[in-house]
Amino acid sequence: MGTTETGTGGRGWTLAIVSTATFMLLLDLTVVNVALPDLRTTFEADFTELQWVLDAYALTLAVFLLTSGSFADKLGRKRVFNVGFVVFTLASLACGLAQDIVVLNLARGVQGIGAAVLFAVGPALLSNEFQGKDRGKAFGVFGAVGGLAIAFGPMIGGGLTEYLSWRWIFLLNVPIGVLAILIGVLRIRESKGSTEHPVDWAGLVVFSGALGLLVTGFLRGHAEGWTSAPILGMFGGAAVLLLVFYVIERRLGEAAMLDLSLFRIPTFNGVSTSALVWNSAVLGSIFLEISYLQNALGLTAWETGLRFLPMTLTIFVAGALTGPLTTMVSPKLLATACGTLMATGIALMTLIDENSGWTALLPSMVVQGIGMGIYTPMRAAYSVGVAEPEKAGMASGIGETFQQVGIAVGIAAFGALFQSRVTHALEETALGAQLGSRTDEFGEAVASGAGPEAVAALPGEATGQAADAVRAAFVGGLEDTMVVCSVVVAFGTLIALLFVRAKDLHESARGDRAPAGPHDERTAGPEPVASAR
CATH class of the missing domain: 4.10.860 (DNA Excision Repair, Uvrb; Chain A)
Incomplete structure (x- = not known):
């Protein structure tokens, strides 16, 4: 079988611990954003220092994913996973106790290393424990929990920051992490690849x-x-x-450490590339939607999280229902439906205007939420499913790497595009003519959420008119950016349509799958390497 197992273990415990880890990790990708104003006040930090609170975590998370998965296959997935949990928990403690912005950023970098281990090894542990239809159900729970973390992030972060302290965003990880580590040591079964090659x-x-x-x-x-x-x-x-x-x-x-033959499998390339493209646009759009609720509508972080509940619940239900379908439905059909729904949901953001309330986002939230709910279990199942079980950690690691690089690209690229469109919209107003060369600086402030402060700094007689122009520019820039995000997601969907196919899945990942259509079992390209070995 290519794996060795020891200990009493339990599939349910493994799923619970991996899901808990996933919730904590994805939460830390979104929850910190709402605490940035408090961090600025506590540490008297400048913009660059605050940026590194986000970037340090994202950077080390992306860098160490493949390394973690490869190590786990060689040294033991349970062992590496538990070490990663220890690193993540201790780093969270250091973040919560930090008395200096530099210490906080260094601790965030270490936290990202622990997160990389958990991200990469978690799906590999699930693929080792579950087979066939049971694997689909497990990845359904895994995906639903991941969706909840992304959607609940702003609300949890807002609640903790508003009613306790920003420090509890990190300190909350500590007791949960300690309990998860103890259970993981006692209940998760060990598994690793059969190869004895050195690191x-x-x-x-x-x-x-x-x-x-x-x-x-x-x-x-x-x-x-x-x-x-x-x-x-x-x-x-x-x-x-x-x-x-x-x-x-x-x-x-x-x-x-990386089996290059994976890139001869069309489905692996299709899932990985579409994941990179989808994550760049979808996560970029989510951050901008949060910004719209907070900065254009003036809602607090807690209020923003509450209004994201329709998307939260939709993601959870869709993720739970999708898991079993990964072993029953054509991968091509599932991936195409996922991408189409996400692209459509993002496009529906153009229904808003400068006079809209938050309910104008409901069509977008529900449709996009269904697509996102399908995405997480589908991507995790198919990224690991094309590889031999003994290389599950490596396959999961490289799959997660594509995903995290996509997130980094998307937040940077679409954030820059949004700022550009806001500035362009301001240039065409009377306010832009009044500002002249300062329009770029003013547009950057508006795009980053500091519009009210920028308006307040203007001469008194221009304030009322400027506020209307700023809101219109913000909404116009958001709509333009959402159109581009939707097109990018549609491009990722086309990639999935062309390359994802059922015949590439390893036998351990196959279940009671419906017969594929003539376009799903295309013969173009090499035979699946994982199946041929």
Whole structure:
């Protein structure tokens, strides 16, 4: 079977612990945003320092995903998973107790390393414990919990920040983490690949360096300037290191940390690429929708979270229902439906105008929520499902890497696009003519949520008229950006339609799947490597 198992274990406990970890990790991607104003006050931090509160976590999370999955296959998935949980929990404690912004950012980086381990190894543990239809149900729960974390993030963060302290955003992880670690040690079963090859240290260092440069370039591109020497240098260095990594892995063959033969499987390429594209647009759109509720409608973080409940509940239900379908329905059909719903839901954001209330978002929330609910269990199941069980950790790690790089790209790119469209809209108003060369600076303030402060700083007689112009520019920029997000998601859907197919799944991932249509079992491309071995 390619795996070894020890201990008493239990599938239910494994699912519970992996789901708990996923909830905590995804929560930390969204929950911190609402606490940034309080962090600015506590530490008297500038914009760059606050940006690194988000970037440090996202950077190390993306960089160490593949490494974590590869280590888990070689050293034992339970062992590596529990170590990751310890790192994440201790780093959360350090974040909550930080007395300096630099310490907080360093702790966030370490927290991202622990998160990378849990993200990469969790799906591999599930794929080892569950087979066939049971695997589909497990990934359904996994996906539903992940969707809840993303949707509940603003509300939980807002509640903790408003009624306790921003520190509890991090400190809450500690008791949950300690309990999860104890249960994981006692109840999760050990599994690992059968290979005895040594750790690929050269590949580990080179790939980590490449991802570090690539993700940092995307995260800092807007602030530094996309054509600036530092950013171009990062992208160039990442390209060189990725080429070196390819050479190293090809020479090592079976001993490599990344099995390059995975990229000969059309479904793996389709799922990974569409995940990158989808995450870039979907997560970018979610952050902008949160910004709209808080900055255009003036809602608090808690109020914003409450109004996201329609999407939250939709994601949860759709995720729970989708899990079993991953072993029953054509992967092509499921992926295409997922992408189509997300693209349509984002496009429905254009129904709003400067006079709309929050209920104008309901059609978008429900349709997009169904697509997002389908996405998480589908992506996790198919990313791991194309690989042999002994390489589940590695397959999960590289799949999660594509996803996290997509998030980094999307937040940076669509945030910059939104700011550009807001500024352009302001330039065409009387306010823009009055501001002149200061329009860019004013537009950046409006896009970042500081519109009321920027308006208040204007001469008294211009304030009322300026407030209307700012709101119209914000909504207009949001609509323009959402159209682009929708088109990008549609492009990802086309990729899934062309490349995802049932015949590439490993036998351990197959269940009572409905017969595929003639377009699903296309013969173009090589036979699935994982099945042929």
